Amino acid sequence: MISDFFHPEVGGVENHIYMLGASLIRRGHKVIVITHSHPPDRVGVRWLVPGLKVYHIPFPTLVSSATLPNFLTFLPYFRTIVLRERITLIHSHASLSSLGHEGILHAHLLGVRTVFTDHSLFGFDDAASILTNKLLEGMLRNVDAAICVSYIGRENTVLRANLPPKSVYVIPNAIVAxxxxxxxxxxxxxxxxxxxxxxxxxxxxxxxxxxxxxxxxxxxxxxxxxxxxxxxxxxxxxxxxxxxxxxxxxxxxxxxxxxxxxxxxxxxxxxxxxxxxxxxxxxxxxxxxxxxxxxxxxxxxxxxxxxxxxxxxxxxxxxxxxxxxxxxxxxxxxxxxxxxxxxxxxxxxYDWTRVAERTEVVYRNVLATPPYSLWTRIERTMGLGPFVGPIYTVILIVDCLFFALLERWMPRENIDYVDVKWDATRFETVGFL
Incomplete structure (x- = not known):
């Protein structure tokens, strides 16, 4: 799970990520969260009940808990975490999360599949919405699947991001009754x-x-x-x-x-x-x-x-x-x-167990489909338009080149891999589950 919006901040997105992650852990999956730091004490790696591992990347926030887009500076952190934790799927949350969109951009370099959840509605007729929608369309051009929390939200996201409707699912929020x-x-x-x-x-x-x-x-x-x-x-x-x-x-x-x-x-x-x-x-x-x-x-x-x-x-x-x-x-x-x-x-x-079950279906559908090749990604990105398309394509190519340099400068064999096999039952002994 990647998002700028996570605890200790309080909000609907923050709670959704935590509860979904906890429910997936209880169902036997390994889940980690990548978010920004919260100085002075919320930095590095933290653990939340029931065994949810959180990486707080040392990026400052710009406004409303969102970080300034970093693109290349986030890639070394992202690559190291994905490799050492042996991640197979990235789930990004929130349209205004820079970290979430950058995770989707970088994921294909490591053969990791991507899912995005949109938690908000945006308009189409003001400058801020137009800019946000174009940024969203560019970042989701090559996402494998999207999830919305309501049917009206699905319609809004499909129109804003120009996504194929068959790849957008509806899974509502839930609560602990x-x-x-x-x-x-x-x-x-x-x-x-x-x-x-x-x-x-x-x-x-x-x-x-x-x-x-x-x-x-x-x-x-x-x-x-x-x-x-x-x-x-x-x-x-x-x-x-x-x-x-x-x-x-x-x-x-x-x-x-x-x-x-x-x-x-x-x-x-x-x-x-x-x-x-x-x-x-x-x-x-x-x-x-x-x-x-x-x-x-x-x-x-x-x-x-x-x-x-x-x-x-x-x-x-x-x-x-x-x-x-x-x-x-x-x-x-x-x-x-x-x-x-x-x-x-x-x-x-509404029950979080049902939400986790339905999210698992989306994950399985994504993992069962072949990933986009680099050339397909370039073609799809160029389809954004005569002006925006080339800009995003340059970002995509530069991202690939920087990743190649990281592979040479920071060999994978030098990464401190997490070799402990994920076993949810080990958390039961300390009352986490």
Missing amino acids: DNFRPAHSRPHTDTITIIVISRLAYRKGVDLLVATAPRICAAFPDVRFVVGGDGPKMADLLQMRETHFLQDRITVLGPVVHRDVPSVLRQGSIFLNTSLTEAFGIAILEAACAGLHVVSTRVGGVPEILPEDMISFAAPTADDVFRAMSEAIALVAQGGHDPHRAHQRIRGF
Whole structure:
């Protein structure tokens, strides 16, 4: 697994990589993770339960935990790790991960097959999206298979990266349902608590939250908000609370570590998601598993997550969010939502073991197909266009030449190979599995 986004940072991609890796280990596979360092103490090789080995490459981050594209400087690290660990397949994660894309670029030099998972949705009409989509198309030109977390995400990735649809699979996220059990009993009170846990950024629709929260508090005196998360929109949220004198109605928790999310969710009855774009929405799934009725904007892959009786949808406008919240408050106040039944239903829908099984199918399909030859890769790369094609082809050829120099300067026999046979049972003795 290769990505810029991994622990100790907290997020959906980070958790997905860890849980998928842990599930594959429990199924008898050897899994390592390659990511960047987190100074001052998260450097070198670290181990995470249940036996997940993590290589922290000494590259600094540029913005939002992503590293500056390194290309050739990453190749010596990548080559050494792949050879010493005897890796047979690279699984890259996230469209904005430089390390992930560079791993796909370098993998063919070592005869390693490649899979890419896209966790986000991007547009087509703004400069940032156009540039990102062209970079994604170039890097995925020779990927063996891609995975998306929703069907709308698959459609988005196929269009953005110009991938053949037959090579793009859909495998959703999952959760550990036991970690999100509902409260055994809710306090006998007329107060209805609305939970919001989100990164406080424009894409997450914080402006909608800022616009609708005062209206909801004014219309429903027994409603209070608990908001967890941090981000650039935190100042707008706090200003709204001060302007409308809602300090006693809106509790702002700030950053919430993932292990504390279940306890925050158990405080509420309704979960509000105001995202403007969302490929899947793992926070929605966690909230529903914890027994909350969900109110969400109808965007991206959100309609694919839950049955319609477990979620109320709204258009991404302040008026419609207010309408959906009003209906949800009335539903919960009348006892129309059973938290424990919701939890049991989610347990049957999403499970990491099933996700690992379906991912194994993708891996087997990739390993069963012949790899692209170098000439085929050059032809496919040139097909990117009259301007971008030659640029990426030059990068591909220079990458091959630098790899040839590394083979001469750093002979494979000088690499410190990991000769211990991977055996998952050895972790059982120390309680890892």
